[in-house]
Structures are given as structure tokens and as C-alpha cells.
Amino acid sequence: ILNVEQSPQSLHVQEGDSTNFTCSFPSSNFYALHWYRWETAKSPEALFVMTLNGDEKKKGRISATLNTKEGYSYLYIKGSQPEDSATYLCATTYNNNDMRFGAGTRLTVKP
Amino acid sequence: DTGVSQDPRHKITKRGQNVTFRCDPISEHNRLYWYRQTLGQGPEFLTYFQNEAQLEKSRLLSDRFSAERPKGSFSTLEIQRTEQGDSAMYLCASSPQTSPRFGELFFGEGSRLTVL
Numbered sequence: 001i002l003n004v005e006q007s008p009q010s011l012h013v014q015e016g017d018s019t020n021f022t023c024s025f026p027s028s029n030f031y032a033l034h035w036y037r038w039e040t041a042k043s044p045e046a047l048f049v050m051t052l053n054g055d056e057k058k059k060g061r062i063s064a065t066l067n068t069k070e071g072y073s074y075l076y077i078k079g080s081q082p083e084d085s086a087t088y089l090c091a092t093t094y095n096n097n098d099m100r101f102g103a104g105t106r107l108t109v110k111p
Numbered sequence: 112d113t114g115v116s117q118d119p120r121h122k123i124t125k126r127g128q129n130v131t132f133r134c135d136p137i138s139e140h141n142r143l144y145w146y147r148q149t150l151g152q153g154p155e156f157l158t159y160f161q162n163e164a165q166l167e168k169s170r171l172l173s174d175r176f177s178a179e180r181p182k183g184s185f186s187t188l189e190i191q192r193t194e195q196g197d198s199a200m201y202l203c204a205s206s207p208q209t210s211p212r213f214g215e216l217f218f219g220e221g222s223r224l225t226v227l
Contacts, residue, residue: 101153
């Protein structure tokens with residue numbers, strides 16, 4: 001059974017705070033790690049995909065890192081804004097058509 | 112907008128009724144996926160099509176569930192004799208066969224089912 005675990009389950013921060021979440025996954029037969037952002041009443045939107053150990057990706061104030069040997073990825077948000085409020089989903093693929101999701105981290109940024 | 116579209120967005124039904132959801136993927140995408148998401152959980156894989164062929168089905172997909180993609184374009188997911196445990200968000204996603212982004216999926220906004 002391939003379990004993707006995310007923590008924390010939910011997070012409340014003040015506007016301007018920086019924050020980070022964790023995704024852990026079985027490292028055997030790893031192929032790719034995806035982060036999605038899912039705002040309420042919208043569709044999940046891809047943020048990053050990473051494949052190599054040590055990969056780091058950045059998009060504006062959001063960045064992510066990957067450690068495939070120990071099976072974890074971190075997502076960082078610098079200077080959180082209310083519009084960052086969403087559920088952040090981590091997913092791993094173990095081949096090119098088998099994507100498994102964690103339960104997500106629900107972020108609420110208070111003005 | 113040429114994204115993935117799903118219909119209906121919301122469906123309320125009584126236990127025992129049949130429901131059908133439709134998904135229109137991005138036109139050039141030949142892979143289509145159905146996921147189910149319940150409260151507090153991440154999306155769970157249900158089934159996957161490549162063109163019109165259904166290549167994989169999860170054990171979550173009981174015999175009350177059936178999915179089709181008859182012409183390799185839109186897909187339908189039917190649930191027969193609905194049960195309260197079927198209440199969930201049903202997400203459709205598509206991707207091109209040769210994805211440069213290692214299986215990245217493009218999701219629709221989902222169809223939320225409530226079974227009373």
C-alpha cells in the first residue's frame with residue numbers, strides 16, 4: 001500500500017507569516033512528486049512537479065524541495081497572503097499513470 | 112475556456128436512485144481519470160482511460176459504478192442504486208499521453224454528490 005502523508009492537516013497563520021508543510025511518501029519506485037493548490041469551488045491547479053533528489057522549485061512566494069532518498073517534500077510560502085488560503089495537495093506518481101494523493105493541508109491566512 | 116469541464120456541479124439525490132456525471136476533457140488529451148474525494152481525504156483514484164479504453168479500475172469502483180468513454184472524448188461516470196456513502200466530490204482530470212511534466216493532471220471543478 002502506497003501512502004502519501006501530509007502534515008499538518010490544517011494551518012491558520014496571520015498575513016505576512018511564512019509557513020511550510022510536509023509531504024512524506026514511500027521512496028521505493030518513486031517517479032515524480034506533484035504539489036497542487038485547490039481553492040474552494042475551483043479545480044485543483046498544479047504548482048510544481050519534481051523528479052530528482054534535491055530538486056527545488058520556486059514560483060513567486062511559493063517554493064518546494066524534494067528528498068527522494070528519505071521520501072519527503074516541503075512546500076514553503078513566504079509572507080502569506082489571504083489569497084494563499086487553499087488546500088495544498090501533495091501527490092506522487094510511481095509510473096506515468098498512477099497518481100496518489102495525500103489528504104492535503106488546509107491553509108487559512110487571516111488578514 | 113478550454114479546460115476540463117464537469118456536469119452537473121452539484122447533485123442531490125435520494126438513496127437508491129441512479130446518477131450520471133459527465134466530463135469533457137481538454138480536447139487534445141487522450142488520458143482521462145476519475146477520482147473521488149470525501150471530507151478530510153485526498154482524491155482517491157477510481158478509474159483511468161486512454162482514448163476509449165478503460166485501462167485501470169480501483170477496487171473502490173464497486174459493481175454499482177460504471178464509467179465509459181465511448182468515442183475517446185467525453186466520459187460518463189454512472190452510480191446505480193446510490194448509497195449515502197457515495198456522497199463525495201467526483202473529480203475528473205485529463206492529461207496528454209506524453210506529458211512533459213511526468214503525469215501532471217488537469218482537473219475539472221468536480222461534481223459534488225449528496226445522497227439523502
